Amino acid sequence: MYTIRQVADLTGFSPDTLRYYEKIGLLKSPQRGSGEVRMYSEEDVRLASAVHCLKKTGMSLDDMKEFIQEGRCLADHSSLWSDEDLQTVSTRSQILLKQLERMERQRQALDDLIKQTKDKLGFYNEVLKETISQ
Amino acid sequence: MYTIRQVADLTGFSPDTLRYYEKIGLLKSPQRGSGEVRMYSEEDVRLASAVHCLKKTGMSLDDMKEFIQEGRCLADHSSLWSDEDLQTVSTRSQILLKQLERMERQRQALDDLIKQTKDKLGFYNEVLKETISQ
């Protein structure tokens, strides 16, 4: 079991952010130790890490909420699947697909920019060469 | 010359957003026609379009500001170069190079995420297939 501080260190979120995510229902409330102290399980930490990963893709908190609530854990390929899980795999698949398309559009834009920037750099280099040779 | 409405239609920004970008110094103030009406040049439109492109990559307004102001990287290849320009071409070249490296790191991260997402999607599809075939 981990304290909120430990989970913060493990995931990269601040304790405030973890509590905020709990408040908006993105993360479920963990068990409480003595004195109402949050005690996170391994599973909780894995989920929080998954959220951190999703966040890096630019997914909105609302989308993540939907994604996570459609099933339990993102990590274990080897887990057993309940009927309920199976019913929502297709939904989650669609969300992921949407996300993938978004990311690929992003990459296309980035590639275009990289190309433009390379062209510009080449142009600068030409200008420099010409200037030197004159 | 274009009105703000035309630039909005051409670039995909709203007139409000264009004025906002001008206010925060991301876009330079265009010429004014009679009655203080903004009149955008071709160059202005090109710059606004470039901003739109950068925005799609998820770059923050502050980063775009730096990117545009320090490097003039998006300007026209056919523009005339002043002595001052030539003196700083090498400096700008370095800035561009730094940007390029940054973008390529970004692309790497994005590619990794895309790969992860594809793997996850593939796994979901397998689960679905198995379920159907059973």
Add this chain to the structure above:
DNA sequence: CTAGCCGCTGGAGCCAGCTCCAAGTCAAGA
């Protein structure tokens, strides 16, 4: 000439996503 469109400005409002704070509880250590 006046109604209907733009467009202008300054400023308020809004949403997402945190981030900070005061005031309190509790446990462990000097």
Add this chain to the structure above:
DNA sequence: TCTTGACTTGGAGCTGGCTCCAGCGGCTAG
């Protein structure tokens, strides 16, 4: 026992990035 420090809560505040609005001015068509 007293202090220190990590945790709790509810709620206020903040940043980024717009978006909307009131109240005004100027062109053009009827």
